[in-house]
Amino acid sequence: MRFHLKIWRQAGPDVAGRMVDYDVENVPGEASFLEMLDVLNETLVARDEPAIAFDHDCREGICGTCGVMINGRAHGSLRGVTTCQLHMRSFADGDTIWIEPWRADAFPVVCDLVVDRSALDRIVQAGGYTSVHTGTAPEANSIPVPRHAAERAFDAAACIGCGACVATCKNASAMLFVAAKVSHLALLPQGRVEARDRVRTMIARMEQEGFGGCSNTAACSAECPRDISMEHIARLNWESIKARITSGS
Amino acid sequence: MSLDAKIPDGPLAEKWSRHQAGLRLISPANKAKIDVLVVGAGLAGASAAASLAELGYNVTCLCFQDSARRAHSVAAQGGINAAKGYQNDGDNVWRLFVDTLRGGDYRSREANVYRLAELSLRVIDQAVAQGVPFAREYGGLLANRSFGGVQVERTFYARGQTGQQLLMGAYGALLRQVERGKVRMLPRREMLDLVLVDGRARGVIARDLQTGRLERHAGHAVVLATGGYGTIYYLSTLAMGCNASAVWKAHVRGALFANPSFTQIHPTCIPATLETQSKLTLMSESLRNDGRIWAPRKSRDERRPEDIPDDERDYYLERKYPSYGNLAPRDIASRAAKEICDAGHGVGPTGRGVYLDFADAIARQGQTVIRERYGNLFDLYEKITGTNPYETPMRIYPAAHFTMGGLWVDYDLMTTVPGLFAIGECNFADHGANRLGANSLLQACVDGYFILPHTITDYLADDIRTGPVPAEQPPFETAEREVRERIDRLLAIRGTTSPRRFHRDLGITLWNHCGMMRNHADLERALADVRALRERFWRDVHVTGSADGMNPELEKAGRLADFLELGELIVRDAIARNESCGAHFREEHQTDDGEARRDDTEFMHVAAWGHAGPDAAPQLHKEPLVFESTTPTVRSYK
Numbered sequence: 061m062r063f064h065l066k067i068w069r070q071a072g073p074d075v076a077g078r079m080v081d082y083d084v085e086n087v088p089g090e091a092s093f094l095e096m097l098d099v100l101n102e103t104l105v106a107r108d109e110p111a112i113a114f115d116h117d118c119r120e121g122i123c124g125t126c127g128v129m130i131n132g133r134a135h136g137s138l139r140g141v142t143t144c145q146l147h148m149r150s151f152a153d154g155d156t157i158w159i160e161p162w163r164a165d166a167f168p169v170v171c172d173l174v175v176d177r178s179a180l181d182r183i184v185q186a187g188g189y190t191s192v193h194t195g196t197a198p199e200a201n202s203i204p205v206p207r208h209a210a211e212r213a214f215d216a217a218a219c220i221g222c223g224a225c226v227a228t229c230k231n232a233s234a235m236l237f238v239a240a241k242v243s244h245l246a247l248l249p250q251g252r253v254e255a256r257d258r259v260r261t262m263i264a265r266m267e268q269e270g271f272g273g274c275s276n277t278a279a280c281s282a283e284c285p286r287d288i289s290m291e292h293i294a295r296l297n298w299e300s301i302k303a304r305i306t307s308g309s
Numbered sequence: 310m311s312l313d314a315k316i317p318d319g320p321l322a323e324k325w326s327r328h329q330a331g332l333r334l335i336s337p338a339n340k341a342k343i344d345v346l347v348v349g350a351g352l353a354g355a356s357a358a359a360s361l362a363e364l365g366y367n368v369t370c371l372c373f374q375d376s377a378r379r380a381h382s383v384a385a386q387g388g389i390n391a392a393k394g395y396q397n398d399g400d401n402v403w404r405l406f407v408d409t410l411r412g413g414d415y416r417s418r419e420a421n422v423y424r425l426a427e428l429s430l431r432v433i434d435q436a437v438a439q440g441v442p443f444a445r446e447y448g449g450l451l452a453n454r455s456f457g458g459v460q461v462e463r464t465f466y467a468r469g470q471t472g473q474q475l476l477m478g479a480y481g482a483l484l485r486q487v488e489r490g491k492v493r494m495l496p497r498r499e500m501l502d503l504v505l506v507d508g509r510a511r512g513v514i515a516r517d518l519q520t521g522r523l524e525r526h527a528g529h530a531v532v533l534a535t536g537g538y539g540t541i542y543y544l545s546t547l548a549m550g551c552n553a554s555a556v557w558k559a560h561v562r563g564a565l566f567a568n569p570s571f572t573q574i575h576p577t578c579i580p581a582t583l584e585t586q587s588k589l590t591l592m593s594e595s596l597r598n599d600g601r602i603w604a605p606r607k608s609r610d611e612r613r614p615e616d617i618p619d620d621e622r623d624y625y626l627e628r629k630y631p632s633y634g635n636l637a638p639r640d641i642a643s644r645a646a647k648e649i650c651d652a653g654h655g656v657g658p659t660g661r662g663v664y665l666d667f668a669d670a671i672a673r674q675g676q677t678v679i680r681e682r683y684g685n686l687f688d689l690y691e692k693i694t695g696t697n698p699y700e701t702p703m704r705i706y707p708a709a710h711f712t713m714g715g716l717w718v719d720y721d722l723m724t725t726v727p728g729l730f731a732i733g734e735c736n737f738a739d740h741g742a743n744r745l746g747a748n749s750l751l752q753a754c755v756d757g758y759f760i761l762p763h764t765i766t767d768y769l770a771d772d773i774r775t776g777p778v779p780a781e782q783p784p785f786e787t788a789e790r791e792v793r794e795r796i797d798r799l800l801a802i803r804g805t806t807s808p809r810r811f812h813r814d815l816g817i818t819l820w821n822h823c824g825m826m827r828n829h830a831d832l833e834r835a836l837a838d839v840r841a842l843r844e845r846f847w848r849d850v851h852v853t854g855s856a857d858g859m860n861p862e863l864e865k866a867g868r869l870a871d872f873l874e875l876g877e878l879i880v881r882d883a884i885a886r887n888e889s890c891g892a893h894f895r896e897e898h899q900t901d902d903g904e905a906r907r908d909d910t911e912f913m914h915v916a917a918w919g920h921a922g923p924d925a926a927p928q929l930h931k932e933p934l935v936f937e938s939t940t941p942t943v944r945s946y947k
Contacts (some may be wrong), residue, residue: 072858091585098809099585101862105807110854111862115375117548120590120689122473123379145692170519171859174375178496181376185488189481190440194360194758195431197438201395204449214442214467217474221378250440 061087061148064156065100067112070169073176077169079158089149093136094119094126096148113172119144121285124220127227128173129160134224134283142222142285162227166234166270177223179269180237186265187258188241190250209247216244218286225280225288231272235293236280238262243292246299256303259296312565312917312932315719316420321938322402325424328720332763333770340365343769344528344778346513347371348500348555351380352472352750353733354534355479356757362486364762366769369526370483371498371515373550378480381536381548382753385472386593386686387456388464389436389750391429396453400461402426407939408459409748412638413713413741414891414907415941416568416915418934420720421738425748425755432754433465439478443467457594457636457746464747469593469686475750479757498524499864500555501795502788503531503562503729510729511778514788516796518864521857523789525780529772530728530765533559533716534757537734539572541872541879542709542824543816544581546591552868553875556716556735564724565917565930567717567737569875570883573744573892574825575710576642579693579703580662589708590693592665593686594746597635599670599679600703602626602642604663608653614664614702625649633946640743640892640905641946643707647825648903650706657704666702707825711749713740713892714882717917717932721764722756725917730765732756737915742891796856799866804849808865811846815839815869815876823883828896836880843873878918878927885929888912909941 062085070077084100091099094116101111117125121142128143130136136146151157159173167175205213219240226234242259245251251258267273274293281290317328335343343366347358350372358370374380392405405426410417433451437443443465444452453462467474486492497518504512504525512527538553539545560566577592603622610617625645627634637645646663649655656662671679676699680687687698694704716724716731718738723730733753740748822835846869854860889898889905890912898906915932 088583088585090583092587095583095585095587098587102807102809105851105853105862108851108853110860113859113861117374117379117550118381118384119549119588120384121692122383122470123374123381123548124383125375125379140688141692147693147695149695174859176519177375181378181484181494181496184378184481185484189478189485190438191485192435192438192482193363194356194435194482194762197431197434200393200433200437201450203437205445206449207445207447210442210445213440214474217440217442217477218470220383220473221376244442245440248440248442250438 061089061153063087063096063151063154066156066158068160069112069172071171073168073170087148089147091148092119092144093130093146093148094144113174115174116144121145122220124222127162127222127224129162129227131158134228135285140285140287162223164226164232164271166232167223167226179271180221180223180234182269183234183238183262183265184241187254187261190245191254203249205248213244213247216240216247216288216292219288220286222285224283224285226271228279228283229272230277230279231275233274234266234271235274235296236284236288238266239292239296240288242299243295246295255299256306259299259303263300310725310919310930312717312930313719314418314932315721316418317720321419321423324420325427329763332767335766335770335773337365339773341367343367343772344369345530345532345765346526346528347532347534348513349380349534349536350374350377350483351534351536351733352382352476352479352753353757354380355476355483356754357532357534357732357761358492359479359482359486360758360762361765362489362491368486368492369495369528370492371495371500371526373497373499373518375496377483377494377496378476380476381551382476382750383473384548384591385750386469386591387595388454388466388471388747389432389475389754390456390463390745390747391433391465391751392426392463393430393433395451396462398461400463404461405429405463409739409745410741410939411944412745413743414905414944415741415913415936416890416934417739417741419936419938424760425739425752428755428759429751431759432751435758436475436478439481441467441474441478454595455598455636457597457638457642459745466595469595469683472750475754501558501792501867503559504784504788505562505726506778506782506784509727512780512785514792519859521860523792525785525789527778527780527785529769529775529778530730532730532732532761532765533735534733535735537712538875539709539712541815541876542820543813544586544589545709546575546578546589549588552871554868554871556731557871557875559716559724559726559729561920562726564726564729565717565919566714566878567915567917568714568882569879569918570823570886571713571742571891571893572709573639573711573713574643574707576639576646576707577665577705578708579690580657580659580706582658590689591708591710592690592703592705594639596665596683596686599682600635600665600667601669602635602663602665604649604654604656614656614666623649623654630946637946638743639746644825644894646707662704662706664702665705667698668702671699709820711744713737713742713744717915721767722761723764723768728768730761732761742893796863796867799850799852799863799870800856802847802850802852804851806849807851808862808869811842811850812865812869812872815842815872818842819876819879823880826894826896827883829884832880832884836877836884839873839876839880843877846870846873874923881927882916882918885916886912
């Protein structure tokens, strides 16, 4: 297959970027989207041009490293996949494809298609864990967890932190990301202990990092490669209201 | 050099507790005067960094990924073993110990393996307290399943994402310490050299992959938790960024490298089909609990698998290994797949594939049960191949996966360089010649949470009066200059071939001659090929871009340069180990029915290699393996 690509090139964080046109040929339909970029990069290297920088690692949809806007859609238009799980058979031969980095104030561009998502780490840092020192844990089966609660917690814990929700949201909100962590831990007895503080500190940190607020358009959930449900944002809001009522502020 | 593994005296079951009781302690006030560098933020690195910070040390943690949450531990699907004995099936610490030792074909240390089994109990407690959503029974208690190479149900799992969920637990613990100011987390940093001061590991030189700047990081001890090097085979189940550079630099600076050729080829991966393919995807071994592996009896059978009647199928694992059947250990299942394909019974466009079939399981248990157990794995398979495994059997083939070899460490997990520790997959310690399924997550956790924090404290007890280690001193200056010179040299070659192309050639050579089956003649050829490739690399590699700012091509070239040296050592080790054991199968040494034949008289040892320079033959040191509590037997899964 052959494609006409329009790709965002930006040499570094402090210089201006622009869309650059490339043609790529001899791409097998079974190749993944990132393998198509590999093919293009090999031709650039052969012409002594700088290769296009893009984040990627596991290439099986679990590490959350990869992610670009493809024709304006986070991870492309196929539902429930990361960019590395998108295959060129999803496109038509000769298609023009627009490839851009995640766009959000909280995700500054580092180089070409690579952005800095460390703000997501800082949100988790604010409380996305249980405060358990190594060695202090009680015997595992002394904490029974109803199976349905464990399963629902897992649905939230499946978030891979890729940032597609932020890139898709018109407010560049990280609410689905925060909700996944808050909900995962709020559903488990281990996480309940700190649930009230967690929801407050994580939301406060999200705002501090320059992410927007949530206006419930559900675009985030529609584009999430792990299908994280809006139910978790509802639970986050419930936890947040509970926290405000019970703390009296 | 005489290798002292420092195995404690006393009965096996008491070695660790006695040893731990004798380790020196450091008061909380003095720990605050000590700096520890941790390289790598996967399950081993994150758990170690968090646990050390909780104890009061000042920790700097570096990882090459953009976040500590992304290390390759996330990709471990199937589960983590622990000898909790919850299922009343007779499991206990001793059995996990024996299964691991036997699975490794008696090429690991009894004392290390026993400790791994013993501490497995605490890992599950820790993970549950962190909120890891393990599978549960309806009564709310933890569920288990069985896994390759064992007859009990001791594997704890979180759908097909056990590694990701365990890493989220460790990552949370790590970030909690970042928030407290006890860990300085530095993502997008690659360690490019180890710095020794007066013979002790005191720091690293790292490159900031975002700005291209070289940095010096100094501390009282250095912990490597940098994972495996299976990516040396080019196509592997590993993440693209996995590399051997940190351990290789440590090796060049004096750390011995043990059993480098012990590489696990995982039996259940999606077969390679394309030249443009960049990696292979693992299908969890847990699928072998319900899936049946077969190949057509007729060679080059072109019929659709659904159309091949049962009596024309060869369920070869069930035929050859009746007592373990489809659950035979990984090395055995991989070789059996290769043999059946070599004999012309392979399926798929390349003829390198066999079927993993769920039709019987679906008929017996219903699609709902199978979907609940493996739904995400089936979805993953369908996303990649475009075929639906509920209707058509999966096609699978072995792929390079885990490296049992790694830096030699003693019982305290310290390498032969004082102050340099290696934990998780990057050391060689626990898996012998073949790793048992669901033991890699276990080792990473046990090393990071429960062993290293104690043993490193004993080492650091000498450092309470040392004071801060300055990075402005000659050994750091020299190391930084050497790193810079090497980067400049790579950029200056301006040849005609991309790093990716060289990597592919290296991978093909190693896969063909030093993969699932090895023989002396092929290995000698591989040695010559790898050397020639290295010579050509330094003459003809083409690295675009510059050293300033982000340059993925430069990163690839640097990692490949180290792989080319490691590749040679892997082949040398495979030549020297003139026996078959576990995943190391020398065709010259097999029984009449084609099973691995060990040579316990000549090779009951760990092969630890010392570096003598890029073009000199490495020195081999042997650490004899002593079995006090068990008698090495011939592995039989029949």
